Amino acid sequence: MKENITTSLIVLLNLLVLMVHGEAHLQLQIEAHAWQNMFIAIIIFLVPMLATALVWTRLKRVGIALLALSMTGSWVFGVTYHLLVHGSDNILAPHHGQWAFPFAVTAIGLALIEAGTVIWCVLVLRNSERKADER
Numbered sequence: 001m002k003e004n005i006t007t008s009l010i011v012l013l014n015l016l017v018l019m020v021h022g023e024a025h026l027q028l029q030i031e032a033h034a035w036q037n038m039f040i041a042i043i044i045f046l047v048p049m050l051a052t053a054l055v056w057t058r059l060k061r062v063g064i065a066l067l068a069l070s071m072t073g074s075w076v077f078g079v080t081y082h083l084l085v086h087g088s089d090n091i092l093a094p095h096h097g098q099w100a101f102p103f104a105v106t107a108i109g110l111a112l113i114e115a116g117t118v119i120w121c122v123l124v125l126r127n128s129e130r131k132a133d134e135r
Contacts, residue, residue: 003124007055007067010117011048014071017109018044024103028095030088036081043073061128068121075114082107 025032032040047070054063081089088095091104 003060003064004055006120007052007063010113010120011052011067014048014110014113014117015045017106017113020102021106021110024099024106025089027099028088028097028103030095030103032089036077039073039077043070044077061125064121064124064128068118068125071114071117071121075111075118078107078111078114082111 024030048067051063051067051070054060054066057063081087082091084090087093091107095103
């Protein structure tokens with residue numbers, strides 16, 4: 001039950017930060033390509049919600065694994081476009097206006113949440129394997 005609640009809280013926190021980050025994108029007029037919007041919609045938004053729903057069923061391990069995969073993809077995508085690739089989506093590029101700081105802070109926050117979630121998911125899956133082996 002603890003993993004179910006933790007998963008739900010992690011995904012809720014991630015969603016809140018994503019919403020602020022998305023608003024910063026809009027306010028700063030930082031646009032994404034169509035394929036990036038599709039990736040964001042499916043991997044970054046929808047899959048974590050599906051994973052959360054699964055952890056509340058007998059498919060808890062599948063949900064945790066799916067969350068780990070989604071957050072890994074989200075982390076790679078975010079680090080790539082917010083730190084490595086030059087362009088308007090890079091937090092080191094000059095951004096002007098009141099949304100510049102929230103844009104950078106939420107990008108970093110998302111990377112930390114995603115990395116932490118992947119680590120947490122791996123630990124939960126390892127622990128559940130050990131418990132299954134002990135039976």
